[in-house]
Amino acid sequence: MTAPDAPLLSATDIRRLATELDLRPTKTLGQNFVIDPNTIRRITAASGTTAEEHVLEVGPGLGSLTLGLLDAAAAVTAVEIDPVPAGRLAQTASEFRPGAGDRLGVLLADAMHVSAAAIDSVRPARAPGPPTALVANLPYNVAVPVLLHLLAEVPSLRHGLVMVQEEVADRLAADPGSKVYGVPSAKAAWYAEVRKAGTIGKNVFWPAPKIQSGLVAFTRRNPPETTATRKQVFAVVDAAFAQRRKTLRAALAGWAGSPVAAETALRAAGVDPRARGEVLGIEAFARIAAARPERGTGA
Structure with a gap:
């Protein structure tokens, strides 16, 4: 010094x-x-x-x-x-x-x-x-x-x-x-x-x-507690904001495989499917990632 x-x-x-x-x-x-x-x-x-x-x-x-x-x-x-x-x-x-x-x-x-x-x-x-x-x-x-x-x-x-x-x-x-x-x-x-x-x-x-x-x-700070990896959580974030004016049910359809699968994951994560990504904190994105059925592995 x-x-x-x-x-x-x-x-x-x-x-x-x-x-x-x-x-x-x-x-x-x-x-x-x-x-x-x-x-x-x-x-x-x-x-x-x-x-x-x-x-x-x-x-x-x-x-x-x-x-x-x-x-x-x-x-x-x-x-x-x-x-x-x-x-x-x-x-x-x-x-x-x-x-x-x-x-x-x-x-x-x-x-x-x-x-x-x-x-x-x-x-x-x-x-x-x-x-x-x-x-x-x-x-x-x-x-x-x-x-x-x-x-x-x-x-x-x-x-x-x-x-x-x-x-x-x-x-x-x-x-x-x-x-x-x-x-x-x-x-x-x-x-x-x-x-x-x-x-x-x-x-x-x-x-x-x-x-x-x-x-x-x-x-x-510590990241949110989740069974999903950072890569998986960030994939949800990217998908949610790629079409930020759409509801999450629609914006996450590609990520989940279909609008129905997206809605299922969102409801399991405690997130309103009609909401938009701009209202969610990182903890919610982590819950959504963890709720995706049969998701692939990631780092």
Whole structure:
């Protein structure tokens, strides 16, 4: 952990590093670098990270948030898909946080497919154990699948804070019955309690995005008790929202084999067949999955 008044990357620092690396931020990789130190302090504080924790960061870019996390945590493992900033990150950390080399691990990988074993392979020497917190500025175009993948793949993650497109933040944190409640909301709820933790303006980024960002906080919890697997429950969620304006009896007909079979499963699960998926919590989806007769095996 570093002194709280240690310098963070400024807009000048970010542009200097980008020039040095001949790095031009791309929409393909969702590269929007935070250039405001106060925003980094806000994110780090809101994440609830403690000095005893090992933090997993996705998409560190040029290292703005990485430095803030090194100030707050015992160690940081950063997963970066772009080899150019990934190759510079350790040097940036040593320049701004001398002596922090054994507290930072850098993994060149796609967070959409990264494994817990790969993350562990670059565990910093001073990390107290596997990562317990996820704090990241996630690329807008893959934010939901990356978050869900990491929650599934890295069970040591107990809590976290991610910055995403504000619309996505609203969806992830939505409760059943909300107009924006859907697949991301239900699937995230399988793993954790999720809430919106704030809004971030456009001008703290370079380049500035066209839309605001939202902060999403989560706290791990046990999934619903069910005899169905996660894969089976998520199949029900996908089917229910594929035709979200239809009743569940109709929307789940393909999943169950027929409208009659869907109604039978729904009634066995204590769910009104005339209801729509947008009013169900993850526990109800789990009951429906468990009530499907002769369902196939899944993981």
